[in-house]
Structure formats: structure tokens, C-alpha cells
Amino acid sequence: MTVPSRSPISSPQTKNQAQSNASLPAVVQPTRATGGFALLDSLQRHGVEVIFGYPGGAILPIYDDLYKVEANGGIKHILVRHEQGAAHAADGYARATGKVGVCFGTSGPGATNLVTGIATAYMDSVPMVIVTGQVPRKMIGTDAFQETDIYGITLPIVKHSYVVREPKDMARIVAEAFHVASTGRPGPVLIDIPKDVAFEEFDYVPIEPGQVKMPGYRPTVKGNPRQIVAAIQLIRESRRPLLYVGGGAIASSAHNEIQALAELFQIPVTTTLMGIGAFDEHHPLSLGMLGMHGTAYANFAVTDCDLLICVGARFDDRVTGKLDEFASRAQVIHIDIDPAEVGKNRVPEVPIVGDVRTVLKDILRRCREGHIQGTPNQTQEWLNLINRWKEEYPLFVPLHPDSISPQEAITAVSKQAPNAFYTTDVGQHQMWAAQFLKNGPRRWISSAGLGTMGFGVPAAMGAKVAFPDEEVICISGDASFQMCLQELGTLSQYGINVKTVIVNNGWQGMVRQWQQAFHGERYSSSNMEVGMPDIELLAQAYGIKGIVVHKREELAEAIAAMLAYPGPVILDIHVTRDENCYPMVAPGKNNSQMVGLPKQLPKVAIEPIYCGNCGAKNEPGNNFCPECGTKL
Helix, strand or coil, X not given: CCXXXXXXXXXXXXXXXXXXXXXXXXXXXXXXXXXXXXXXXXXXXXXXXXXXXXXXXXXXXXXXXXXXXXXXXXXEEEECCCHHHHHHHHXXXXXXXXXXXXXXXXXXXXXXXXXXXXXXXXXXXXXXXXXXXXXCHHHCCCCCCCCCCHHHHCHHHCCEEEECCCHHHHXXXXXXXXXXXXXCCCCEEEEXXXXXXXHXXXXXXXCCXXXXXXXXXXXCXXXXXXXXXXXXXXXXXXXXXXXXXXHHHHHCCCHHHHXXXXXXXXXXXXXXXXXXXXCCCCCCCEXXXXXXXXXXXXXXXXXXXXXXXXXXXXXXHHHHCCHHHCCCXXXXXXXXXXXXXXXXXXXXXXXXXXXXXXXXXXXXXXXXXXXXCCCCCCCHHHHHHHHHHHHHXXXXXXXXXXXXXHHHHHHHHHHHCCCXXXXXXXXHHHHHHHHHCCCCCCXXXXXXXXXXXXXXXXXXXXXXXXXXXXXXXXXXXXXXXXXXXXXXXXXXXXXXCCEEEEEECCECHHHHHHHHXXXXXXXXXXXXXXXXXXXXXXXXXXXXXXXXXXXXXHHHHHHHHHHHCCCCEEEEEEECCCXXXXXXXXXXXXXXXXXXXXXXXXXXXXXXXXXXXXXXXXXXXXXXXXXXXXXX
């Protein structure tokens, strides 16, 4: 069954009429189609190339139509081993590409298995469309086999939801879902499709992207001009400004505008966990990540700044610490496309609702037209102070005589694969990766808001499917890895060349650290050493390669072997068991009250590297000198 292409109106017309009609939508003749076909055709029209999913009874009619679409070279379906893996894979695909990720699940347990992945995407503002099967319309509300009200269950964790009651609404609903998911503040949208709707035939008329009309949904994109002028004035008056950049900058692709603004006024830049990649961390104005496990100099800077320019961030508790002492000396400019975020946790002096890239472009344009820029000495004293903090409180990579430190393992991987896409799971390894990996926009993919263990491997799978020629590496922990390890079967079936690095300390590492610090060293149910599978045997069982490393002298060679292997690999690096992740802002403390600062650590840092060309001092793990670009 095919849908005829759109053809122009064929009635006689004059030249002027033809020119006038050229802007009118072409007429499409309806064709008989099932609801399932209408769904898949609509997905293809919206650019969907891959779906991650798992079939089941209620969604089988859609899978039957999908079989025909795949056979004709259309959408590719990736069969996951658990629906949670489907949601995380679609999430990783969306974060890596900026496109809408799509996943399928059946009714009942299939749908509820998607919930954690939906919540993960919702918390991190990831554009996704989730399609679930549902029992036939006449059986809804009867407690039928595998009936679950997934519409109701997911209401708090989706941007919008639909239950398709009539197949004729399918094209409109898909078009609306993609529009809602990808515009404004991105987020997941659920489409629940009863089984008989997918079977039913009707006169199908497709809807193309951009044709949907939603008068009640109009996100504000352009910032208020008066607020933009006020923001520029505050920036001009500031002597200790700080750019605080969140995930909205990634979603908006605003990295070039952030760098331009930072350089124009010589403003240092710190990012949230979600904002990593929005500013080049090799740049001299970069302070890395702030917050609970942020750099000391970023946390000192946010404490002492006189102007905080918040770009696409939400003043999350892991960033702010004690909220009433967060940037307490600063005036605040808050730029965000979601009006609900502006003033939610911190009331700004200058609120600007709008797309952050559009707003920053407007700020830069006005500065350019008005010949406004920072004066030579405007922030120099501030930058000198920050550079002194960088010298006194650097991030350290401990070198233990009898074990590999987790930081050492992560920096060793980064050194050999500096430009890879990196996904992470959640825990200590995630924070160390955030501290030491320095990659570009959309190449950092991590569950931030929900903190979902098991996210890393399926998210890497989604990123690799999106970019098959790019290196994709998952940094995981031994506890997180076991949450979704069944997706190794998916990697094996499709030959998805993801490299998984397990930073294995035999613990639920962050849980152990908190139990040590706040619970009297009572390590309740956090020891994972017993029961950890043999990675070489596990990998072999799935038909992929496993490598285990215990000694420092094995590390570099094992990483090189992992990267050179033409298929998926699990690299299990056994690291120091009791290493803690520092610096750390304890709950209820302000950002300047960190524990574990370098002067308190017993180990010495890896010596800095000095550029042979210009002599500039470089941080460990740098591959190119940020001053002159020379390869180190």
C-alpha cells in the first residue's frame, strides 16, 4: 500500500493565478490505509530513520506494518532486550543528533517498562516520541489483559500525551507530537494507540511537517527588547561577571554565541552537568562544571561574582547547594525558553524568556551595532583571582602505587579518544568523567536530572546508531552496568560498535561515599564485589569482546586494543576501591564550603604538561595546547 505523492491543482489557470496558487498547499487524494500504516508513514514524513522497540500483543498490528516498511528500505527497527533500553536508546539518539528520538512498546508491562526512560528524558528536556500499544477501545477500563493506563501514569513526566481514539486523527497527532516535542523547551510526548485503531482502515490523508496548527501552543522565542537592553547594561557595569550555562544552551545549539559573548566581555564560563560541551573547556575562560562535584574555582567564582548570567539552566539543588547563599552577592540575568523556570528557585533582576541562542544573538547584535564591548581592565582583576584559584585548587589525578585510580582510568581513555561521544551511567564515575572529559557539544550524554543507573549502555547504542562512523564510549560503574546489561544482546545482534568502560571499584561508589561521610561508615547493601560477573565470560556469552585490566602497565595497551577492535567491547578496569569523588559540597552547605580540596588530598597530581611551542601550561589529559593549538 502506498500513499500518492502530492500533486498540484490541475484546473485551468492564468499565469497570475498560477503564481498565486504556488504558495497554496497541494491537494492530496486520500487512500485507504490502516491506522498502523498511517503512523509509520507519518513518522517517515517527519524524518524518522530508526525506531528502538520491543513488540507485544497490543502493538503487533503496528509491527506488522513496520515489517513491510522495513522490507522496502524504510524505517529501521532496533530490537532491544528491555523496553527501558528502548527509551534510553531513543534518548541517546536524540541528545547526540538534536532530532526527535522514537521508541515503541506494547501495552501493560511493555508500557510501564518505558516509564523510567520517559522520566529521564523529561527531567533533561530531551525531545522524544513514545508510541505504546493499548487494548482495543471497547476494552479500555475493563481491566483487560495487559491493560494499563499509561496515559495517566505518565502525565507528570511527559510534555504532552495522546490516546488515539480514531485512526483519522493519526497524522495530525503525529505531526503535533513532533512539533511539541522539538519546539520550546523540548521533551517527551506519548502516543497511546488502541489495537483496533491500528487495525482499522480509513481514508488516509498525510500531514507534512510544518502543516500542523496549534494556536494554543506558541513558545516565546524572541526575548523582550527592554530586558535585553537591561541585561547589556548590567554586563557593562559588572566587574566580576560569570556565565552559568545549562542544558538549554545545548538544546538551542548556542555554543558559538556563548563563546562570542564570553570573549567580547572577557567573562569566565561555568557549566552544569547538562551544559557540558556548550563551552570549550580548553578555553582559558572555562571553569569547568560547578556544583556538588564541580571544580573549586567554579564554586569560588559563583560565590564571589557580582553578576550571574544564567543561560538555559534551572538553579538545580546539586548546582546551588544552600540556595539562599548561592551567588548571594550577585545580580542575576536569567535567560530560558521556559517561563516556569525563570524565578522558580531564584528571582532574577533581569528575566528574559526566549530561546537562548536567539536571545544571545540579539545581545551580540545590539553590542555590535552600538560598538559595545568590555573595556581592557573591566574583568582583569577578576580573571587574575580566578587564575590564582586554578593554580591553588586544580583537579587532581591521584597516582597510587598499588592500584589504578578511577580518575587515572578516565583520563587515560580520554587521552586516546579525545573526540568521542561519551555516555555515562550514574555515580562517582559520572562525576569524574564530568570533571576530566573535555568534549564538544552533544558529545556528552548523561542522565542528569533523574540520575538513572543503567542509562549509559543503551544511550551509547542510540548515539552509535545515529553516528556509525564516530567513536562512542560508555563510561560506566560496576553497579550501573548491571542495570541494563541485557542490551549487550542488542549490540551483538546488530554489531553496534559501542565501547563500554567499567570503572570497577566493587561498590555502589557514590552510595558508599555518602555512607562513609554521613552515615557513620555503615555500608548497608552497597558492596557489589561479590556477584559481579566475569566480564570476559559475560562478553563471550553475548558474542562480543571482553578485556579485564588490574595493573597500570596494562591500561594504555588495553584501551588501544579496545578502540582498535572492529566491534563492541567491554573494558573492565579494576580501580582503587575506596577512592572518593572530590571536591564535594555537602548537602546544606554553600558552594564555597567544599571538602576534599587538593591541599587536603594525600596524593600528588600528575605533573602539568608544558607546550613545546609556546611554553603554555596545560592540564593533564590535554591533547592540544589551548594557546597555540600545538599537539602535545
